[in-house]
Amino acid sequence: MAPTNANTLNGSKGFSPAKKTLPEVDTEATNGNGTNGYSYETLQETANFLLSRTSIRPCIGVICGSGMGSLAENIDDPVCIPYEEIPNFPISTVEGHHGRLVFGWLNGIPVVAMQGRFHYYEGYPLWKCCLPVRVMKLIGVKTLIATNAAGGLNPNYKIGDIMIVKDHINMMGFAGNNPLHGPNDERFGPRFPPMNKAYNHKYRSIAKELAKELNIENMVREGVYTCLGGPNFETVAELNMLKMVGVDAVGMSTVHEVIIARHCDMKVFALSLITNECVTSYDKDDEANHEEVLDVGRMRQDILRKYVSKLVAKFAEIENYP
Numbered sequence: 223m224a225p226t227n228a229n230t231l232n233g234s235k236g237f238s239p240a241k242k243t244l245p246e247v248d249t250e251a252t253n254g255n256g257t258n259g260y261s262y263e264t265l266q267e268t269a270n271f272l273l274s275r276t277s278i279r280p281c282i283g284v285i286c287g288s289g290m291g292s293l294a295e296n297i298d299d300p301v302c303i304p305y306e307e308i309p310n311f312p313i314s315t316v317e318g319h320h321g322r323l324v325f326g327w328l329n330g331i332p333v334v335a336m337q338g339r340f341h342y343y344e345g346y347p348l349w350k351c352c353l354p355v356r357v358m359k360l361i362g363v364k365t366l367i368a369t370n371a372a373g374g375l376n377p378n379y380k381i382g383d384i385m386i387v388k389d390h391i392n393m394m395g396f397a398g399n400n401p402l403h404g405p406n407d408e409r410f411g412p413r414f415p416p417m418n419k420a421y422n423h424k425y426r427s428i429a430k431e432l433a434k435e436l437n438i439e440n441m442v443r444e445g446v447y448t449c450l451g452g453p454n455f456e457t458v459a460e461l462n463m464l465k466m467v468g469v470d471a472v473g474m475s476t477v478h479e480v481i482i483a484r485h486c487d488m489k490v491f492a493l494s495l496i497t498n499e500c501v502t503s504y505d506k507d508d509e510a511n512h513e514e515v516l517d518v519g520r521m522r523q524d525i526l527r528k529y530v531s532k533l534v535a536k537f538a539e540i541e542n543y544p
């Protein structure tokens with residue numbers, strides 16, 4: 223597929239000639255066989271490739287959100303595998319997403335971290351955004367920790383707060399866009415998976431307790447996340463609508479990853495770093511921007527690294543991992 227030519231945008235506000243070649247993204251909605259998602263066998267090939275590249279057998283997988291790639295820097299004896307080298311893997315195209323898997327030991331627990339996730343707005347269909355989660359399952363991961371950067375809608379939230387995700391609203395799913403759309407392979411999970419206990423209750427309790435121990439209780443919240451397709455940030459009217467239906471934080475990821483993880487019976491914990499305040503009034507001049515998102519990630523990196531690595535050890539303890 224030919225890369226998009228930014229020069230065709232001539233005349234639009236903020237136009238500047240393309241300085242670099244845009245990444246080539248495989249935007250195919252299907253896998254070429256007319257069905258959504260790669261087959262179990264194809265993903266098993268990807269899993270076998272990864273298992274052949276390292277002797278580490280992770281039981282916990284971590285997805286690093288925008289600007290949160292440093293979560294993987296605490297990993298000891300890292301084995302880094304760039305996405306370009308992994309058969310059937312998409313590539314990362316977003317600034318702040320490195321684009322590699324990091325296998326190693328976090329607080330003594332074998333883990334794999336995604337330094338860079340895939341988003342719908344990059345051009346990938348939802349099933350492809352979540353492909354790494356199924357691959358994690360096939361290499362033996364039992365618990366998924368998904369992190370993201372999000373705008374704070376709850377008026378009590380401040381920039382830099384950490385929100386433990388209690389539940390989500392699958393806005394894209396309301397319009398029929400679901401990563402499980404298409405034929406179902408029972409080897410991954412059931413046709414109609416429940417989603418009412420998606421975010422593990424025990425993990426959430428542990429995370430709240432740990433926040434007290436670390437003295438960061440005042441910045442740790444619990445709330446409802448939603449994902450929109452992006453890449454534009456939301457309008458005032460959209461944000462007010464989301465607020466009305468009970469959303470505390472809004473982002474562009476995670477929901478579909480969690481659906482895929484729960485479908486294949488992984489346990490899930492998720493947290494949102496509140497990187498900006500959502501603008502819900504026409505009187506405010508503020509505008510969300512990706513640089514601010516990345517800056518807040520950097521500002522909170524030490525706390526997040528400590529929090530996530532301790533969570534990994536605590537989750538592993540109650541689950542008897544490895």
Ligand SMILES: O=P(O)(O)O[C@@H]1C[C@H](O)[C@@H](CO)O1
Pocket residue numbers: 286287288316339341369370371372452473474475476511512515
């Ligand atoms: O990958 P996440 O969900 O952390 O990234 C958020 C949503 C957009 O990709 C980006 C906007 O700044 O940050």
